[in-house]
Amino acid sequence: MILITGATGTNxxxxxxxxxxxxxxxxxxxxxxxxxxxxxxxxxEYVIGNFDDFATLxxxxxxxxxxxxxxxxxxxxxxxxxNFIRAAKRAGVHHVVxxxxxxxxxxxxxxxxxxxxxxxxxxxxxxxxFTMLRPSYFMQNLFWHAKDIRSRGxxxxxxxxxxxxSHVDVRDNAAVAVAALTESGHEGKIYRITGPEALTxxxxxxxxxxxxxxxVDFDNSLKNYSRxxxxxxxxxxxxxxxxxxxxxxAGDGSAVTNxxxxxxxxxxxxxxxxxxxxxxxxxxxxxxRQNGIIRN
Numbered sequence: 597m598i599l600i601t602g603a604t605g606t607n608x609x610x611x612x613x614x615x616x617x618x619x620x621x622x623x624x625x626x627x628x629x630x631x632x633x634x635x636x637x638x639x640x641e642y643v644i645g646n647f648d649d650f651a652t653l654x655x656x657x658x659x660x661x662x663x664x665x666x667x668x669x670x671x672x673x674x675x676x677x678x679n680f681i682r683a684a685k686r687a688g689v690h691h692v693v694x695x696x697x698x699x700x701x702x703x704x705x706x707x708x709x710x711x712x713x714x715x716x717x718x719x720x721x722x723x724x725x726f727t728m729l730r731p732s733y734f735m736q737n738l739f740w741h742a743k744d745i746r747s748r749g750x751x752x753x754x755x756x757x758x759x760x761x762s763h764v765d766v767r768d769n770a771a772v773a774v775a776a777l778t779e780s781g782h783e784g785k786i787y788r789i790t791g792p793e794a795l796t797x798x799x800x801x802x803x804x805x806x807x808x809x810x811x812v813d814f815d816n817s818l819k820n821y822s823r824x825x826x827x828x829x830x831x832x833x834x835x836x837x838x839x840x841x842x843x844x845x846a847g848d849g850s851a852v853t854n855x856x857x858x859x860x861x862x863x864x865x866x867x868x869x870x871x872x873x874x875x876x877x878x879x880x881x882x883x884x885r886q887n888g889i890i891r892n
Contacts, residue, residue, distance in 0.1 A: 597659050598622045598777055599689075601645075601680070602666025606736050607695060610770035611664065616640055620778060625656045647676035653683035660687060662777050665719070666695040669708055677715040681722050691725040691783060693776045695769075698730050698788060699847025706841040707834055725783040727776045732764045732790040732849055735870045738800075738878075740828060745804065745878045750813045752821040753797050754839045757814070760850040761842070762790035763800070765865035768856045775859040787855045792864045794850040800867060807871035808879040 598615070602608035603624045615622050616637050625645040636642075645656035647667055657663065663684055667676050677694075684692055694716065702713035719726045741751035755761070772789055776782040795803075797814040804812040815821070818836075825832045842849050856864040871878075 597661060599625060599643075599657060599660040599663040601625045601647075601664060602668075602695065605666065605668070606734065606739075607731075607766050607769050607773075608664075608666055610766050611773050612640065614767075614770045614774045615777070618774065618778070620774075623656070623660065647679055648672070650679050650683060653680055654687060657684055657687035657689060660684075660689050662691045662693065663689050664693050664695070664773060664777055669711070673711045674714045674718070678718050681718050681724075685722050685724055689724060691727070692719055692722075693727045693729065693773060693782075694719055695773070696728050696730045697847070698732055698790075698849055699841070700728070700730060704841065704846065706838045706846065708838045709841060709846060727782045727784075728786040729769070729773060729776065730786060730788050730847070731769045732762045732788075732847075734769070735763045735765045735791070735865075735867060738804075739874075741824075742877050744824070745808075745812055749811050750815050751797075751801070751804075752815050752817075752824045754816055754818055754821045754836055755797060755843055757798055757816060758796060759843050760794035760796050762792075762794045762850060762852050763867055764789055764791040764856075765870050768860075768864050771860045771862070772856060782859075787859070788851070788853045789855050790851065790853045790864075792852060792856075792866055794852055795867060803868050803871050804878060807868070807875040810879055812878070 598620065600608065600612055600622055603612050603626065612622065612624060616639055619639060621639045623641045623643055625643055627646050643656045645652045665677060665680060667673055696716055697709055697712045699709055700712040700716050702710060702717055704710040704713055716728055738751060744750055769789055772787060801812045801814040822832050825835050
């Protein structure tokens with residue numbers, strides 16, 4: 597049995613979908629019963645479990661051989677994942693595949709990166725077989741900007757205009773996770789997962805413009821980006837802290853790896869394909885054209 601956590605998030609949903617499409621029997625841990633409405637094919641079993649409630653984890657992990665560990669980013673992340681790792685070891689789980697981040701280190705100046713590094717260390721110290729997946733920035737993070745792209749033709753980031761990043765499509769993240777969960781030979785491996793090209797956000801804006809047929813610009817003003825993050829309900833300081841580390845080279849975000857092809861035998865999705873696949877999300881009939889970056 598394979599247990600999947602984090603199934604309601606962008607990456608987790610895609611992993612569940614791809615495993616289900618392959619006919620793999622899986623168990624999905626959810627916090628609330630109403631989340632079971634996500635999908636209900638015959639090869640998916642839903643179980644209630646909570647990272648904060650150790651007692652619920654034992655039932656979720658019963659008879660599980662492999663588990664996928666993905667928890668929300670929060671100040672409690674290391675404690676929550678520590679609970680899961682202890683419960684998994686007690687339940688006799690053989691292999692845990694953990695979803696991490698590029699540059700995960702326990703002493704990173706970024707709190708978000710540091711938490712991932714500390715959780716990775718807990719898994720290493722557990723003695724269970726592990727695989728660490730360290731993806732680059734997700735292309736699908738741009739979904740957060742869809743409203744602004746549709747209405748004002750702009751998206752935001754604090755990264756410098758010259759900073760390149762090898763954005764990865766979550767469909768490729770999921771394909772790598774599926775391989776690690778269903779095949780042997782991935783134990784003890786740390787996989788850096790990137791897209792096939794490193795792009796600046798200005799280049800991203802140009803590709804989005806081509807895909808939508810409408811002018812899209814990139815705004816890296818700290819004021820506008822901070823306001824955008826606050827409106828999303830994110831911790832502004834923590835995200836800016838992460839971006840500052842990335843801009844200084846943490847995780848070598850501009851590097852391009854061959855992980856996706858090596859594990860899936862298919863070429864990774866390019867940003868132009870992503871933009872084309874989701875172009876309708878980023879445009880609307882009366883989209884106002886802008887001549888430059890919007891600044892208030």
